[in-house]
Amino acid sequence: MTASDTHRAIDAVWRIESARIIAGLARMVHDIGLAEELAQDALVAALEQWPESGVPDNPGAWLMAIAKRRAVDRIRRQQRLEQKLEEIGHGLETEDPAPEFDAVLDAVDDEPIEDDILRLVFTACHPILSPQARAALTLRMLGGLTTEEIARAFLVSEATVAQRIVRAKRTLSEAGVPFEVPEGAERAGRLASVLEVIYLIFNEGYAATAGTEWMRLDLCQEALRLGRILAELAPEESEVHGLVALMEIQASRSRARTGPSGEPVQLLDQNRALWDRLLIRRGVEALLRAEKLGVPPGPYVLQAAIAICHAQAVTAEETDWARICALYEVLARVAPSPVVELNRAVALAMAYGPERGLELVDTLVSEPSLKDYHLLPSVRGDLLTRLGRLDEAREEFERAASLTRNAPERDLLLERAAACASG
């Protein structure tokens, strides 16, 4: 094995093991920032030693052993310092603290590492941090990504990400955020914070047009992987399965979302043969797991159910719009928002005719949060066209065109406006 082969092998081991190592250490030192530093120390040791000695038989255990030793050194140093201070104060000798560390080490070996990983997820996604900071910390600690990789994925500088991570660690440490899985009333809110971060990471990758920026697609993969991990760690949470289902279904359309010259292709115009059947199947399975829990569906479960309605229609014409309407209705109650209402209006129009859709869209026209949202006039223009009110439709398409920042979309909207004018 050459040195660079070894480096790549170390890199692979790190990606597989780092979350477990950081999580295990965090339970010892009660500080995820310090745990990550200790894990990094172990990685440095591997980079120094493995090119000479070769990759050990059980590389994960090797890294963990080194990191634990560093942790114990660190705690001993700290204790000696405190002891010294105490001796100065009282002039007393204290007992050898060693047995206590061994007890700590044994405890680390006893408890299942999965519990620690779940604690790590909740701590890294603590709502005390901004969503951007949570995302960076999560990718670093649970995804094993380097600062450089995170920076490339989020299209920001490495220094920005590094600073975000340092600040986030400090914030958690100063606030004394405990390394634990929240229970009781706190849990739901904290879980929402975790899911928000995973979906943010996914959308950061998904919003970019596919094909050219491979790193962004990787971000979708990272989010999916985090979601799949979480689904195994917290199988009793229906919204986790809902989010996984939603991401699996959305990811299944990656290949169909852009045309040959990179232009976006709308859902109903996509070539369904390009949808990834494996991911659709996984999405359906994830939703079934959520439904089996028998709790009222949350926003992710409902969005996933809607996505699956589309996935199960062999052609766009066969879409079960009545069911989609019903799901949007529940979603609008569970998580009301003008954007959900707009989507519901589209579904209503598809299921029961353009009048029904327009009725709802007209109630949204005065909605301040949709003032600059190009899809509102675009949807309204479409419904007016279908009702033969072409003059009004043209105005809406022109308005939509002036609001969108996406050039191919603008062209399309202006084309539709022109078509209205020529009758």
Added chain:
Amino acid sequence: MRFLMMTTDDRSADNPPDEAMMAQMAEFIEEMSKSGVLLATGGLDPRATRITSSGGKITVTDGPYTEAKEVVVGFALIETRTKEEAIELSKRFWKIVGDGEGVIQQVFGPGDVPPGQ
């Protein structure tokens, strides 16, 4: 990146898997699902049917085949960030199985450009 890890010969004809090995394998598979890596896995019937198409003539031959390495006996479809990660997981698999042979091939997905394009 998606990889298909296939076992073409696990010497199971000579050494049928024992309970300890099965338990270790179950644990390994569980760990792969828990780390979000495993997409699908399965075992294959060694009595494969071979189809050859040549000059417009299609020949169908039913197995079993004498050479163990001629057919795939098991597979795992995994998703990892790098090829090295797939190799590392494969090494762990073979540490459990013992002697045998297999192949790892990348499965192209969206965002992967197949070589030569």
